[in-house]
Amino acid sequence: MTVNIICVGKIKENYFIKATAEFEKRLSRFCNFNVICLDDKSIPDNPSVAECNAVLQKEGEQIMRKIGKGDIVVAMCIEGKMLSSEELAEKIADFQMRSSTIDFIIGGSLGLSDEVKKRADLRLSMSAMTFPHRIARLMLEEQIYRAFKINANETYHK
Amino acid sequence: MTVNIICVGKIKENYFIKATAEFEKRLSRFCNFNVICLDDKSIPDNPSVAECNAVLQKEGEQIMRKIGKGDIVVAMCIEGKMLSSEELAEKIADFQMRSSTIDFIIGGSLGLSDEVKKRADLRLSMSAMTFPHRIARLMLEEQIYRAFKINANETYHK
Numbered sequence: 625m626t627v628n629i630i631c632v633g634k635i636k637e638n639y640f641i642k643a644t645a646e647f648e649k650r651l652s653r654f655c656n657f658n659v660i661c662l663d664d665k666s667i668p669d670n671p672s673v674a675e676c677n678a679v680l681q682k683e684g685e686q687i688m689r690k691i692g693k694g695d696i697v698v699a700m701c702i703e704g705k706m707l708s709s710e711e712l713a714e715k716i717a718d719f720q721m722r723s724s725t726i727d728f729i730i731g732g733s734l735g736l737s738d739e740v741k742k743r744a745d746l747r748l749s750m751s752a753m754t755f756p757h758r759i760a761r762l763m764l765e766e767q768i769y770r771a772f773k774i775n776a777n778e779t780y781h782k
Numbered sequence: 783m784t785v786n787i788i789c790v791g792k793i794k795e796n797y798f799i800k801a802t803a804e805f806e807k808r809l810s811r812f813c814n815f816n817v818i819c820l821d822d823k824s825i826p827d828n829p830s831v832a833e834c835n836a837v838l839q840k841e842g843e844q845i846m847r848k849i850g851k852g853d854i855v856v857a858m859c860i861e862g863k864m865l866s867s868e869e870l871a872e873k874i875a876d877f878q879m880r881s882s883t884i885d886f887i888i889g890g891s892l893g894l895s896d897e898v899k900k901r902a903d904l905r906l907s908m909s910a911m912t913f914p915h916r917i918a919r920l921m922l923e924e925q926i927y928r929a930f931k932i933n934a935n936e937t938y939h940k
Contacts, residue, residue, distance in 0.1 A: 639800035646795070706910045751909045752864040753925055756938075763921070767911055 626656040626725040627768060630690050632683050632732035633664040633757045640758045647765035654772035659761075662686045664732045676734055684737025687729055695725040697744045699736055700764065702754065704747030713771035715746065728768070730760055784814040784883040785926060788848050790841050790890035791822040791915050798916045805923035812930040817919075820844045822890045834892055842895025845887055853883040855902045857894055858922065860912065862905035871929035873904065886926070888918055 635641055644659075651657040663686075665679045691697055696719045707715065719726050728748075729740060741747060750763055773780050793799055802817075809815040821844075823837045849855055854877045865873065877884050886906075887898060899905060908921055931938050 637801070637804070639797040639804075642797035643795070643801060646797075709911045712911065750911060751921075753867045753870065753908060753921075754928070755921065755924065759921060759924055763909075763911075763913065763917060766913065766917055770912070 625654075625720055626658070627651070628658045628660055628690075628695075628725065628727045629730065629761065629764065630660045630662070630687055630727050631730040631757065631761060632662050632687070634661045635758045635761065637758065640762065644758075644762055644765055647762070647769050651765065651769050651772070654769075654776070660690055662690070667734065679732070680734050680737045681739075683732050683734075684739045687731075687736075687740050688743065691727050691743065692725055694723055695727045696723045696746075697740075698726060698728045698746045698748050699741050699744035700728065700730045700750070700760065701736055701741065701747050702749055702752070704749035706749050709767060709770050710774060712748070712767055713774035716768070716771045717775050719745070728764060730757065730764065733757070783812075783878055784816070785809070786816045786818055786848075786853075786883065786885045787888065787919065787922065788818045788820070788845055788885050789888040789915065789919060790820050790845070792819045793916045793919065795916065798920065802916075802920055802923055805920070805927050809923065809927050809930070812927075812934070818848055820848070825892065837890070838892050838895040839897075841890050841892075842897045845889075845894075845898050846901065849885055849901065850883055852881055853885045854881045854904075855898075856884060856886045856904045856906050857899050857902035858886065858888050858908065858918065859894055859899065859905050860907055860910070862907035864907050867925060867928050868932060870906070870925055871932035874926070874929045875933050877903070886922060888915065888922065891915070 635644060648657060648659065665682050667679055668675055729736060770780060793802060806815055806817065823840050825837055826833055887894060913921065928938060
């Protein structure tokens with residue numbers, strides 16, 4: 625089983641790099657886990673709708689090139705479905721029966737293009753609140769790890 | 783304006799200590815910000831309902847002693863109300879008119895006692911998913927910081 629996080633933007637702070645590295649190490653026990661970071665396109669100050677759409681489209685095209693044909697795609701979006709940790713674990717178990725690869729997509733600060741959202745098998749929202757990219761990635765990695773622990777009937781050691 | 787996070791359990795990992803320290807520093811620009819960490823009571827293996835309730839009650843009593851009489855209390859619970867970042871910012875602006883102190887309460891791994899929940903002016907849920915204490919605290923600090931930025935009409939620099 626391969627699990628990829630495809631995300632726009634890199635984490636810069638050393639302590640966030642270490643925090644995510646810890647979960648990535650733990651996840652590697654359960655799956656072939658990869659994080660694919662794409663460059664975020666620079667957004668002009670006070671961008672027009674057209675400028676926003678252009679950035680979204682370019683980032684979207686980069687993302688689409690990283691998604692394999694038979695991959696299951698989970699797009700992280702604030703308007704997506706809210707699941708409990710247990711429900712996400714169930715979804716992941718179901719996805720594992722249908723494909724060898726799951727791609728979780730975290731967009732840039734403008735979100736995800738329609739093309740990416742349309743490709744998604746699941747649009748998932750972790751919160752009604754907006755979180756910065758680095759915290760969203762940490763939250764997602766922890767939830768994927770928690771899902772594997774739940775599905776393996778293992779106690780979660782915090 | 784004083785904002786306290788009253789939480790059960792300490793953060794141990796150095797990278798999480800640094801990540802929360804960064805938001806605590808940023809928050810100190812907007813308010814007198816404090817984190818009050820209480821000892822978590824040890825939970826026996828396979829605890830009975832009575833043992834869980836005993837832990838919850840003890841932790842609850844410790845929390846109640848830290849809450850001032852006129853404080854506004856926000857209890858973090860998974861069954862609480864979900865607000866967007868903008869809605870939380872509005873709530874905080876409203877609370878500032880009513881009291882000089884807001885206490886955000888994060889419980890231990892068993893959650894919060896009924897006594898604490900009853901004392902709360904707002905029960906707030908950041909997610910339908912369960913997060914470990916250290917990530918929940920980071921998420922909450924980031925959202926309080928974001929709320930102050932929204933209320934000050936400042937751009938959020940990620």
